[in-house]
Amino acid sequence: MTSYFAGIDIGSTMTKAVILNKGGIASIIGPTGPEQRRLANKVMEEALKKASLSFPQITYIVATGYGRINVPFSDKQFTEITCHAKGIVHLFPQARTIIDIGGQDVKGIKIDATGKIIDFVMNDKCAAGSGRFIEVIADTLEVPLDQVGERSLQSKNPSKISNICTIWAQQEVASSLSEGVAIADLLAGVHQSLADRIIRMVNRLRVEDSVIVTGGGAKNRGLIKALSEQLGHKVLVPEDPLITGALGAALMGKEIVEKARQNNTPLETKERILEEIEIL
Amino acid sequence: MAEEQKEAKPKKRMTATKAAASIGPMVKEFITGTLQAKAEGKQKVAYTFIVCHHEEIFRALDVIPVWTENFAGICGAKRDAERFLQRAESLGLSRSLCTYALCGIGFDQWREELGQMPPEAPWGGQVRPDFMISSGQILCDPRSKWYQASQQFMPDVPIYNIDLPYPLFQENRDHREALGYYHQYIVKQLRGLVAFLEEQTKKKMNYDRLRELVDLSDRTWNLIDETYKLRRAAPCPMGTGDAMNTMVPINFMMATQKAYDFFVDLKKELEEKIAKGEGEVENEKYRLMWGGGLPAWYALNDFNYFNSKGASFPVETTYRMVAPLHEMDIPETKDPIEHLAWRWLGYWTFWYDKAKKRPGSEPDVERLINWIEEYKIDGVVMHEAFSCRTWHVGLIWQLHQLAKIYKPIPVYMIGKDGQKGKVYRELPSLILESDIIDITSYSEVDTRNKIDAFVETLESIRANRAT
Numbered sequence: 001m002t003s004y005f006a007g008i009d010i011g012s013t014m015t016k017a018v019i020l021n022k023g024g025i026a027s028i029i030g031p032t033g034p035e036q037r038r039l040a041n042k043v044m045e046e047a048l049k050k051a052s053l054s055f056p057q058i059t060y061i062v063a064t065g066y067g068r069i070n071v072p073f074s075d076k077q078f079t080e081i082t083c084h085a086k087g088i089v090h091l092f093p094q095a096r097t098i099i100d101i102g103g104q105d106v107k108g109i110k111i112d113a114t115g116k117i118i119d120f121v122m123n124d125k126c127a128a129g130s131g132r133f134i135e136v137i138a139d140t141l142e143v144p145l146d147q148v149g150e151r152s153l154q155s156k157n158p159s160k161i162s163n164i165c166t167i168w169a170q171q172e173v174a175s176s177l178s179e180g181v182a183i184a185d186l187l188a189g190v191h192q193s194l195a196d197r198i199i200r201m202v203n204r205l206r207v208e209d210s211v212i213v214t215g216g217g218a219k220n221r222g223l224i225k226a227l228s229e230q231l232g233h234k235v236l237v238p239e240d241p242l243i244t245g246a247l248g249a250a251l252m253g254k255e256i257v258e259k260a261r262q263n264n265t266p267l268e269t270k271e272r273i274l275e276e277i278e279i280l
Numbered sequence: 281m282a283e284e285q286k287e288a289k290p291k292k293r294m295t296a297t298k299a300a301a302s303i304g305p306m307v308k309e310f311i312t313g314t315l316q317a318k319a320e321g322k323q324k325v326a327y328t329f330i331v332c333h334h335e336e337i338f339r340a341l342d343v344i345p346v347w348t349e350n351f352a353g354i355c356g357a358k359r360d361a362e363r364f365l366q367r368a369e370s371l372g373l374s375r376s377l378c379t380y381a382l383c384g385i386g387f388d389q390w391r392e393e394l395g396q397m398p399p400e401a402p403w404g405g406q407v408r409p410d411f412m413i414s415s416g417q418i419l420c421d422p423r424s425k426w427y428q429a430s431q432q433f434m435p436d437v438p439i440y441n442i443d444l445p446y447p448l449f450q451e452n453r454d455h456r457e458a459l460g461y462y463h464q465y466i467v468k469q470l471r472g473l474v475a476f477l478e479e480q481t482k483k484k485m486n487y488d489r490l491r492e493l494v495d496l497s498d499r500t501w502n503l504i505d506e507t508y509k510l511r512r513a514a515p516c517p518m519g520t521g522d523a524m525n526t527m528v529p530i531n532f533m534m535a536t537q538k539a540y541d542f543f544v545d546l547k548k549e550l551e552e553k554i555a556k557g558e559g560e561v562e563n564e565k566y567r568l569m570w571g572g573g574l575p576a577w578y579a580l581n582d583f584n585y586f587n588s589k590g591a592s593f594p595v596e597t598t599y600r601m602v603a604p605l606h607e608m609d610i611p612e613t614k615d616p617i618e619h620l621a622w623r624w625l626g627y628w629t630f631w632y633d634k635a636k637k638r639p640g641s642e643p644d645v646e647r648l649i650n651w652i653e654e655y656k657i658d659g660v661v662m663h664e665a666f667s668c669r670t671w672h673v674g675l676i677w678q679l680h681q682l683a684k685i686y687k688p689i690p691v692y693m694i695g696k697d698g699q700k701g702k703v704y705r706e707l708p709s710l711i712l713e714s715d716i717i718d719i720t721s722y723s724e725v726d727t728r729n730k731i732d733a734f735v736e737t738l739e740s741i742r743a744n745r746a747t
Binding site: 066078079080081082114116117118119120121122204206 | 676679680683708709711725726729730732733734736737740741743744
C-alpha cells in the first residue's frame, strides 16, 4: 500500500500544506486569518484535491508553525525550526545555515554536516526585519508587493534608511519620497536595512556555506541580493521557498511512520475527518 | 489613570523542594518586618543593594537592610510593576533604563507624594528609609544613580556610596600583583561605611560581634556551596526555578542564623531526595544550565514549562553569589573588615587562574565550561533582559567564546555526501528575550515556541548521537 504524508504549516501570514509520496509533492498556499482551524481544513482539502487523494489515504499528518496547535486533524506537532531544517536539508543536503524570512518573524538555523540542527535564533519581538516591514514600505510607495524586488534592482544609488522601527522607517521613506528620492533607490535602501538587521541576528550562529533563504522574503530578489552582498556568502533559494516548513513537516511524519514500522510499534493517528469548524 | 493598571496574576510556580516553597512567606515576613521596625523606631532602616559584602556591618550595628532590587522583583513577580514603571516614565525617565530602578523610583515618588503607601502596595510596600547605601560595584551604574534620583523626593534622607572595585581579568598578567592595592582601598571604603553607620545609629561598632557575624556568613557560604553541589546528582533534585527562590537567603539574609539554618534544612532535603532518586523532573531527559541573565520574575512558570518537557536545571550562574572559601587565597586576619575585603576580592577573582590555563578563555566562560562538565549539561539557556546592561551585555559573546574553545568529545559521522567526518558536537544554546520586571517585553507564546524548538534541537542531537 502506498503511504502518503501531509505537512501543514500555519505561519503568521500564510498557511501552507504539502502532501508527499514517492512520486513527488502537492502543495497549496493560502493566507492565514483569524480562523486558523477553518483554514487548516480548507488548505488540506485543496491539497488533497490537487494530489487526487481522499483524506483517509493520508498515513500521517504533522502540523507546524505558530498555529500548529490549531490543526485539529494533525497526528503530531513540531516547531517550525525543526520542520524548516528538515525540509531544507531534504532539498539542499549541503545546507549549513538557513534564514527564514516570514511575514512577522525571522529565524536563523544552523545545521551540522549530518543535517541536524545545532543552534537557532528567532526574532519575534519586532516587525522590523520581517516580511511585514517590506509590506508596509511597499504600501507607502504604492508598489505591488511582487514587484518590490525587481524595482529595487534598478537602483543606482540606494538611499540610507536609518530608522529601525517599521513605523518610523515608513515615515522616513515617505519623507524621502517627497524630497524626490527615486522609488528604486528607496526600495534598495529598505532591502539593505532589512538585510543588515537580519544578518545582525543570524551572525550569532556564525554563518557558514551553504546559506539557504526561505519564506516569503526569499521571493524578493532585491532582498536576496542585499543579503548575499552583506553576508559575503552566496545565497541559495528553493524553487518554492514558502513550502519548506510544510515539506519538512511531511518528512517528519514519514520518518515517524518508517521508525514505527521498523520497530513494529503502533502508530497513533487521529481520525481522518475534516469537520466544519464553527467560529464564534 | 495609568496607576490603576494591573496585570493578570501569574499562575503559581510549582517548586521541587519544600525549602523553596517556604521562601514566599519568608520574604513577606521580611518586608512587613521592615515596616514594623520603622513604625517602632528602635532600629534604623537603610535602602541598599545585594552582593556588597556589607550585610555583616549592617547587622552588627542593628541596621535593617531594605533590599530595593528585591522589592522591585516582588512587584515584578506579582505582576504589579507596571503602575510604578509608568510613574517613573511620567517623571521623564526612559523605559530603557534599569527597570528595577524605575520601579523603585516610581514607588518612592508615589509614596512621598501621598505621604503614605500607594494603594494596595505589594506586601504592604517599601518602607521609607532612614538613609541609603549605594554601590555600583564597578559594573552597575543604576546602583549609584538610583538613590540620587529617589533623593529628589526624600531630600532629608542621606546617601552614602561605597566603591567596591576588583582587578579586571588580564590573560597575561597575574591579578595578585595589584590585589594588595585593591584590598587597601576596599578596607578604606568599608571603614568609611562603618563610620557613616555609627554616626547615623549613634552606636559604636562592636568588632567582636562583627567577627561572629562574618564567621557565620563564612560558614553559610561553605554550606551553600556544599548544598548546591548536591545538584550534580542525576536526576537533579532541585532546579534553577527553585534556586530563584533560594537566592533569597543567599542575597538578602546573609549573616543571620536563619539563612544558615535554611541551608541546613535544604541540604538535608536534597540528600533525602537523592537517596530516594527523586528529581526535579520525574523522567529527567535533559540537563540544562541557566548560563546567565536575571530571570523574568513574572514568568518563573517557564521553568515548569521546561520541566514538563523533561528538562531540569541543575545549575545556574545567576545569584550563585558564593564560592568555596577554602579554594580562595584568603590571608589570615583577625580584623573582620580586612577579611570582608579579602573575601570580596576572592569571590570576584575566583575563576581567574583556571581561565588563564585555557587559551582563549575568560573567567565567565571558564565557569560555564567547568559547570557544563561537573553538572553534565546538555544545553545552555540564557535570558537577555533589555533593561539590564550590567548582567546581560556580553552573554552572546560568552556563548561565542564557549563555542570556540569548548570542544566536547569529537564524534565521527557519515555525512549526507557519504564521507566520514569528525564533528564536534556544539552545545546548543537558547537565548530568551524579555526583561526582569517589564512584562510588556514578554510574550508567553513566543517564549514557549522557542523552548519547544530548543527541546526539539536537544532531541535531534541526542538521536544523532545515538545513531
